[in-house]
Amino acid sequence: MNQSSAFYRQLFEVCTKLMETIQSIPQPVIAQVHGIATAAGCQLVATCDLAIAAEDARFATPGVKIGLFCSTPMVALSRAVGRKKAMEMLLTGDALSAEEAVQAGLINKAVPAKSLEEETKAMALKIASASAFTVGIGKQAFYQQIEMPQHLAYSYTKEVMSLNATAADAEEGICAFLENVSLIGKAVSNTGKAVSNTRSGRRPALAHRCALAGVFFPLVESILLGGRL
Amino acid sequence: MNQSSAFYRQLFEVCTKLMETIQSIPQPVIAQVHGIATAAGCQLVATCDLAIAAEDARFATPGVKIGLFCSTPMVALSRAVGRKKAMEMLLTGDALSAEEAVQAGLINKAVPAKSLEEETKAMALKIASASAFTVGIGKQAFYQQIEMPQHLAYSYTKEVMSLNATAADAEEGICAFLENVSLIGKAVSNTGKAVSNTRSGRRPALAHRCALAGVFFPLVESILLGGRL
Amino acid sequence: MNQSSAFYRQLFEVCTKLMETIQSIPQPVIAQVHGIATAAGCQLVATCDLAIAAEDARFATPGVKIGLFCSTPMVALSRAVGRKKAMEMLLTGDALSAEEAVQAGLINKAVPAKSLEEETKAMALKIASASAFTVGIGKQAFYQQIEMPQHLAYSYTKEVMSLNATAADAEEGICAFLENVSLIGKAVSNTGKAVSNTRSGRRPALAHRCALAGVFFPLVESILLGGRL
Known part of the structure; x- marks a missing residue:
């Protein structure tokens, strides 16, 4: 050495x-x-x-x-x-x-x-079944806000969440949810989507998402x- | 939406x-x-x-x-x-x-x-049996100090605790304690006080205290x- | 009062x-x-x-x-x-x-x-068997970095660890380690050293180290x- x-x-x-x-x-x-x-x-x-x-x-x-x-x-x-x-x-x-x-x-x-x-892949797939846009916003906000005093953290995340809510991706999800699709039904349909996505060639997306x-x-x-x- | x-x-x-x-x-x-x-x-x-x-x-x-x-x-x-x-x-x-x-x-x-x-009410009553002045000082200091670097947190809480100690409410409690009322005896008497307070109409104070x-x-x-x- | x-x-x-x-x-x-x-x-x-x-x-x-x-x-x-x-x-x-x-x-x-x-003495002796210089550097850095935002904490500890690594005390340890002395072997020899140190009069050092x-x-x-x- x-x-x-x-x-x-x-x-x-x-x-x-x-x-x-x-x-x-x-x-x-x-x-x-x-x-x-x-x-x-x-x-x-x-x-x-x-x-x-x-x-x-x-x-x-x-x-x-x-x-x-x-x-x-x-x-x-x-x-x-x-x-x-x-x-x-x-x-x-x-x-x-x-x-x-x-x-x-x-x-x-x-x-x-x-x-x-x-088990690890199952967790990765579960996360990958959610919107990559939403997950990305959330993860990045997590590490930003955790270093801030609480009041600033709220000021910051209020903006993040308002923008997230107005984004098209979110609108779709929120509307589907509020149109009386139960959480359980949604989870099932998400899983279904993930599986069919996999079949139709989106499997490699896992690497990008998780x-x-x-x-x-x-x-x-x-x-x-x-x-x- | x-x-x-x-x-x-x-x-x-x-x-x-x-x-x-x-x-x-x-x-x-x-x-x-x-x-x-x-x-x-x-x-x-x-x-x-x-x-x-x-x-x-x-x-x-x-x-x-x-x-x-x-x-x-x-x-x-x-x-x-x-x-x-x-x-x-x-x-x-x-x-x-x-x-x-x-x-x-x-x-x-x-x-x-x-x-x-x-169980929730029991915890609320236990806290309500303590001095509302002291509890209020403590709770508010908690959220202030937890956001500070440790040295500043000590500078701040030293002042808070000194003022608390000199306040009449505290004097009474501390003196009673030091006049050889054991912690156990005190706890019993506190409970007794809470109960008698309840009887004499201080029960609604719970809402204000907890x-x-x-x-x-x-x-x-x-x-x-x-x-x- | x-x-x-x-x-x-x-x-x-x-x-x-x-x-x-x-x-x-x-x-x-x-x-x-x-x-x-x-x-x-x-x-x-x-x-x-x-x-x-x-x-x-x-x-x-x-x-x-x-x-x-x-x-x-x-x-x-x-x-x-x-x-x-x-x-x-x-x-x-x-x-x-x-x-x-x-x-x-x-x-x-x-x-x-x-x-x-x-049990307490056993833990103290284990820590005391390590380099007091290294332990002192580490403990002091712990309380400094924990109050910093993460990026500054890394900037700071990178310097601390680089200096630690170049210090003679560390060189000896790292080199011994990399010359294929297994962790287990090292632990045993450390214990051995602590014991022999104790015998040769370094026992009071415990007070200084831990x-x-x-x-x-x-x-x-x-x-x-x-x-x-």
């Missing part, structure tokens, strides 16, 4: 860029976690909009054990879970089980390893740990 | 005004939740100081399903529960059970439907969804 | 100073909680970096019952647990059990009373409640 500080700054710069991009793109990103998510891998899970993990997955920020505190992962981690839990992970380096990660709010759910891909972060793991891990994990 | 954006801005303006008022009045507001709290109804639950729900109550921000992302409800929701849980509710539109809402921190407790009113938000539900729902739910 | 407001301002000033010092020193501070942690005692638990409690410990902010709302404790409490739970504790004055405190995120874990000291807050309790309680609890 004996890398210069310029090397490290560049490394953390690239890593941060990835994390910020995940939150700034309009498509929801779901972390599909198998195995062990450590350091920037754990940061990636904390950063993704949603996360589903295999029951035997584990989560850790173990940098402290090798003398390199997980300071950038801490930014995402401490915004996803409570302070005491974040501090415990950062100071001890100990791993959370998938079940503990659910309790802590780091991931949305833990599922049997063999149904991990299926990205899966699973593929990023090897990349991030290898950037930060030289591929030795 | 085909409403103008002015119509929607006015609608979300009124709704926001309600939410901000709930937090700015000195009386604690408890959401007593039966049935389904969706969209602005879910926002109302997230906004109230406290919330108790029937075990079969459900909570959702399903706007995404009809093309209208729950952007203003998101402000309250994302300040009440963790990011992953808030995102899951907002992006999928799926409902939480009352038990899940407790786990997520959206409500304080879930009780059998038949004891919902009784409002129940349950009655707001039909109103908010019908404002936002045209009464079709 | 009949103390002047100057007396109270001085009292809360000293108490706040203690809380801010706990977070600003580079050594992690673990609250070892037995019995009842109320008011500023509960604030102390919320303030410490980590907290372990006996299963029969309890946590409360009961000031409201004696007319003195726990306004300064609220600053720490509302940053450690969710809003609904914080409001419930503050408005009702009711105590949480140790198990509830774990669920709420107020403490890290609840253990049998007879192993409380041993302070136990247990001893503060009687002090804080007696400052605030006149030693009557």
Whole structure:
């Protein structure tokens, strides 16, 4: 090693860029976690909009054990879970089980390893069955408003929601809803639409509407740990 | 429909005004939740100081399903529960059970439907047995300090608490306490006082000291969804 | 009593100073909680970096019952647990059990009373086995970045982590790690080092690396409640 500080700054710069991009793109990103998510891998899970993990997955920020505190992962981690839990992970380096990660709010759910891909895809398809325009507006507003004092957050989201409501895409949905299509009926018809869309060639749209972060793991891990994990 | 954006801005303006008022009045507001709290109804639950729900109550921000992302409800929701849980509710539109809402921190407790009113009233009476002056100071300071950096929050609450301590109402309580009335004895005497106050005509004061938000539900729902739910 | 407001301002000033010092020193501070942690005692638990409690410990902010709302404790409490739970504790004055405190995120874990000291010391020793330089950098960065908007938090922690990475202490650890020493092997050798360090006289270093807050309790309680609890 004996890398210069310029090397490290560049490394953390690239890593941060990835994390910020995940939150700034309009498509929801779901972390599909198998195995062990450590350091920037754990940061990636904390950063993704949603996360589903295999029951035997584990989560850790173990940098402290090798003398390199997980300071950038801490930014995402401490915004996803409570302070005491974040501090415990950062100071001890100990791993959370998938079940503990659910309790802590780091991931949305833990599922049997063999149904991990299926469950993640099901959630992605459910989100993809909604209007991509609406989902994009909502996701981007989420990360903007959460950093604002509450009164400003309301001023901002009132505008976002008014524009959303007047947009054609929304009009259609709202009108259909108010023309007495029940929520349950709507859900069924949405599912039906998603399926028929799939048949008629819109399946690849999933990638545009809802990205899966699973593929990023090897990349991030290898950037930060030289591929030795 | 085909409403103008002015119509929607006015609608979300009124709704926001309600939410901000709930937090700015000195009386604690408890959401007593039966049935389904969706969209602005879910926002109302997230906004109230406290919330108790029937075990079969459900909570959702399903706007995404009809093309209208729950952007203003998101402000309250994302300040009440963790990011992953808030995102899951907002992006999928799926409902939480009352038990899940407790786990997520959206409500304080879930009780059998038949004891919902009784349990909510018991909590209201407990709070109403304390000094309305003290409760009002505390509630208002809560929402001020939570938006401040910690050091400023301490500067602010030090003043609030010093003034509270010197106020006559507090002096009485503190002195009684320090004159060796145990906490348990005090609690008993408080309860006794609340009961005797009730007998001597202070019962209506409950409305001034601790409002129940349950009655707001039909109103908010019908404002936002045209009464079709 | 009949103390002047100057007396109270001085009292809360000293108490706040203690809380801010706990977070600003580079050594992690673990609250070892037995019995009842109320008011500023509960604030102390919320303030410490980590907290372990006996299963029969309890946590409360009961000031409201004696007319003195726990306004300064609220600053720490509302940053450690969710809003609904914080409001419930503050408005009702009711105590949480140790198990509830774990669920709420107020403490890290609840253990049998007879192993409380041993478990707390084990966690302290684990942290003390890591580089004190690294731990100090990490802890201090934690409290700085958590008050920043996310983008600034990343700008800041990128610098912190780059400097940490170039420091000799880190180089050693990272290189050892990348020279194919497994995490498990490393953990074992760290433990071994801690033990041998202990033997060779570095045991007192624990106090410098990881302070136990247990001893503060009687002090804080007696400052605030006149030693009557």
